[in-house]
Amino acid sequence: MCRRSLLANPSPKEGLDPVVSESIRTPCLFPREPPCDGKHGLCSCQPREARLPPTGIVMEGNLGAAPLRRLHGMPPPPPDGWKHAAVDRSGVVVFTVGPVATGSRRRRLVLRLSQKDALQALFQQNPYPGIATRERLARELGIAESRVQVWFQNQRRRRFKQSRSPPEHVHPEGEAGPTSTPAPPSRPPRPQPSSPGDSAREARRKRTVVSPSQTSILVQAFRRDRFPGIAAREELARQTGIPEPRIQVWFQNRRARHPQQSPSGPGGAAATTPPAPEDRRTPPAVQSTSPPLRPSPPQESMPPSAAPAAPFGAPAFWVPGTAPGVCVGQPLMIFMVQPSPGALRPSGKPPPPAQVAVPWAVSSPAVTALGQPGQGAILPPAQPEAHIPRWPGSPYGEGAAPPLEPQPQPRSLPSPTSLLDGLLAAAGAPASPGPSPGAAADHGVDPALPGAPSLLDELLAAAGAPASPGPSPGPSAVAVRQAALAGTPSLVEQISAATGIHATPGPSLGPCAGERAHLALPGSPSVQVALLASLGIPGSPGPFPGSSPVVAGAHPAFPGSPSLIEEILAATATRDTPWSPPGPPAWDEGVEATLEAPLSEEDYQALLDMLPGSPGPGA
DNA sequence: TGCCTAACCTAATCATTGC
């Protein structure tokens, strides 16, 4: 436990995140106050509301397996996941990690009241949510799944400390909680895995398979530092394509099982430590959760950042996610400026492996045009910290790109059941009527917000689009949405279509049918205008209406629409209702394939040309 | 400044995977 002393003195990692400070030197694109000095990292000068970026191009999760699905139509990332965007001297849009601006810890997430209420509501139903529920909740709350997991851990602890017994009434497997048994010193029984055939049991996260090459990177990092801070973990995540939370777990397990492999470790035998067993393992043909994204070389299991470095500015295109049966469009090319090794290790530690700019995804300016500074304007985040969605029925873990070959599809297609529905059912509450007369019609169409107005509907309503009579027009909107899912038009095409109807569904890079994908550009005349506005570029029309602070209780995406959270809370008024299996976790794996619309290179270049600092067209 | 709690940690254990 002497490691506490290490934690107690994290000075090397404290201070301005070198990643940020070193990587961004162009004017901040986010409006903030006081004015940014241009060397922003985690702009402390940003609006305070929920510590969310008010607008702009944002990204989430680790930079490696960055979310293409955030390309267009995805909401801004959660407070602990947002990135900064800027344009470097060569006119390249640059993103940096936002949440971890300072220190070794992740930036503390400040949950809004509505988010807490929703978490509490679900906690009452099930204090041991499975990965599916966590992801679902995370998506609907706009926070990272890992944050949901941590919250539940802390919450269980709080509850347990209060009652000196683990949460009663709520063991997922129906076991009687140790309510009558004083927990300490013995531990309370942990939830047991589901039994075969019990579909109500929520599965664990799919096991992440770390390839040898990924392991190599991690091992190297482990030898340098057994306690990487969030910035380092993010960097590793970027390099390996493994989600940062998995990186964190990997280090935890590693520390527990390989206490000798680090100069800072007990043994301090980093240089002489023989390769770990996994280093000698045969590379798996296919990774289940961090599978290859490209069909060619074996190393493709690694994101390009982990492959032989390409010079910055000459990024390789990295097309995340070509899962079987998945529609794929063009990715928007985005460049990540990587920190200099020294910057990453101000303490003088050995530099990390080669830094590579990774073209990944960005959110659509239209998203910000719709304009909720803290919450996504378009969709509940599929996986706030995920980088590649878990496709419906996909075993791929967060941040993992779909494998090249078909993977077991344990789940059937998503059912229209939503988290809310599950809560409703568990609580014995009637389906939330809410101001969503068309909710039923949307069932199965927009599983993300079942029971609530469909996303498109809400967008339309929020935008006051004439094409939508209200929160849930029903089949018409559905038809429009589904039609758009058929192909993967360019963003401009989508916008063109969108402007025609004042709102448009976005294409889906996920399973072509039955999956939701929304891109709404209410009143957005063009992507250029939207981008200019969202970035606050002079001459732009300015922020779009609606780019105001999120009001707690309001739907994060649609201020004028009923909140899903509200509905959950309303539906779970009977908070003491014992947890009951949510039934087939229809929403656990089937609704997350929400990808963004692709952007053609021409469009992309046009955007770049308009950005401040851009060398101009053709540059 | 103190409280609350997110974040991070260890240790133990379960689950999955490959041999």
Place this chain on the structure above:
DNA sequence: GCAATGATTAGGTTAGGCA
């Protein structure tokens, strides 16, 4: 079956945000 390792748990601690 076993070893390796990822995932999850309880519980301890640290530290950020806020009243």
